[in-house]
Amino acid sequence: MGKFIDVVALHEAKDNLSKLTPKERKTVNAALRKAGLDGNTVFRSPNAGLMAVTGVMSKHGFEYTDYGGFKPDSGGTKRIDFERSNKADPFSPTSIANSIIWFSWYRHRETSYECIAYLS
Secondary structure, eight states: OOOOOOHHHHHHHHHHHTSOOHHHHHHHHHHHHHTTTEEEEEESSHHHHHHHHHHHHHHTTEEEOOOOOOOOSSEEEEEEOEEEOOSSOTTOOEEOSSOOEEEEEEEEETTEEEEEEEEO
């Protein structure tokens, strides 16, 4: 007798990968705060803050999609979609459907930016 594939179970597993759990959200948000993305650290540019986000997200198995870039003017906010990394196939990450990264910055001086990032 041949093996049967449980299609429903496969779809449920895929759905679970596309959702951020409350524990994951709490863990990543704590790591973002620890990395200084709570507004209490000075970054030389918004890009430096975004690089800190990249490091935290990567450490926790996530990557963000194209965020469209931004102008490092006096301040702003970006909504950034992100995905769960796929170690088996790096070209096929799973989009997260129930959360986004909110990234904002405010310029205090020419090379002094306050950056805040958190997962919704």
